Amino acid sequence: MDALWTAVIAAGSAVVASATTGWFTTVAARTQARLNREMQVAQLRHTQVxxxxxxxxxxYAEYAKAAGILHSRIGDMVAVAGDPDAFSxxxxxxxxxxxxxxxxxxxxxxxxxxAVGVAVRELYEAVNGFWSAARRLNDAVHAGIPAHVAEHRVLTDQRRxxxxxxxxxxxxxxxxxxxPSPDTPA
Structure with a gap:
């Protein structure tokens, strides 16, 4: 009978040990899965940001480049104001x-x-104003009135x-x- 009780106790201990190990393994696996999921979400957020x-x-770079190119081209127009072929x-x-x-x-x-939207509009309006001033300068040069030419040159420089x-x-x-602001997640 002692052997039977020993076998029963040993078997019970094995079952309890197996159940405990299984429970800890399950908890560890769930924790690892949660951490993996959190890491993937963080990586996805980082990629999206x-x-x-x-x-x-x-x-922004494309807009700044386009504004710079047009600004330069208008400057060239001002330089050739009065020359119909070059200006055209x-x-x-x-x-x-x-x-x-x-x-x-x-x-x-x-x-x-x-704030960027406001600056975008202001830059467009300013370059457009420079555009209009250059065209008016060209018209004034063609009209041949020196006072108008001088006035339009001053206006064109202001617009530039x-x-x-x-x-x-x-x-x-x-x-x-x-x-990035200090409270923006990295």
Whole structure:
């Protein structure tokens, strides 16, 4: 009988040990699965944040580039104001550049945030004002009235400086939007 009791106790101990080991294994597996899931969610969030950052950065860069190209082209138009052939050629090129600026403006505006949207519009309006001033300068040179030419040159220079200032304001707003805040998760 002692052998029977010993066998029963040994078998019971084995069952209890097996159940305890199984329970701890289950808890460990659940904990590991939860940690894996949390890590995957964190990696996904990081990937999404990084993708959003790159998308925004690219939109801002394309807009700044388009504004710079058009600004430069308008500067060339100012330099040849009065030369109908050269001005006409640059005007055609500037129209194409202006269409690109308008397209990139919409994308940069949609990327936000609001401060960048305001800066996007201001830069577009400033470059557009420079565009209009250059065309009026060319018309004034063709009209041949020196007082009007001088007046339009001053206006054109003011619009050029306003466009540069607006570009700087846009770049600062874009930099601020791309700089993570301290409470942004890494």
């Amino acid at each position: 990084e993708h959003r950052y790159q998308q925004r950065r690219e939109a 050629l640059l005007l055609d090129e500037a129209r194409a550049d202006r269409a690109v600026l308008l397209s990139t403006m919409h994308i940069a505006f949609l990327e936000g945030p609001q 400086l306003q466009a540069r200032s607006s570009r700087d304001a846009f770049m600062e707003a874009a930099r601020q939007a791309l700089t």
